[in-house]
Amino acid sequence: YLTPELREQAADVYAEASEENLTDGRLTTLVVGAAICIGTREVEQPRPTERVASELDIDSDRLKQMIRQFQAELTRGYVELSPTAYVGYLCQEAALSDQIKSEAEQLIDTIVESELFSNAAVHPVGIAGAAIYMVSSGELTQRRVATLTGVSQETIRQRVSDFKEVMDS
Secondary structure (H helix, E strand, C coil): CCCHHHHHHHHHHHHHHHHCCCCCCCCHHHHHHHHHHHHHHHCCCCCCHHHHHHHHCCCHHHHHHHHHHHHHHCCCCCCCCCCHHHHHHHHHHCCCCHHHHHHHHHHHHHHCCCHHHCCCCCCHHHHHHHHHHHHCCCCCCHHHHHHHHCCCHHHHHHHHHHHHHHHHC
């Protein structure tokens, strides 16, 4: 679900891509997906790339490639986001309480400074998903969290393990 603000932001990205002739000859749904991903990141209400790809029935690797191309060729650079930026959307999608949202954000804030999470290869949506899983006290399965985030169950298990390792040290 995209709010009117998010739709407008995605439309701005799409329009700029169109003006730069980046839409010509490309699959429309791929261009729309890239515009959604970039636009939602710019207003710090990101949607997981894998979820966008799934909803639009397009290949996530092709979508990621299109996003990188847009970022390189448009005046829109990569927006570095904290895992907490994903928590609101994920909790809303899972119909979780504001308390769980708050606890997940607090958990991320206390853990994210660790060297384990400073690695650029650790995607923020996986961290957000693991935090939500940990604080949801069984309301969500790892499978459900993986589906919400668009990452594998193994990724969720690994991030949960990372959280526990940092909390135990």
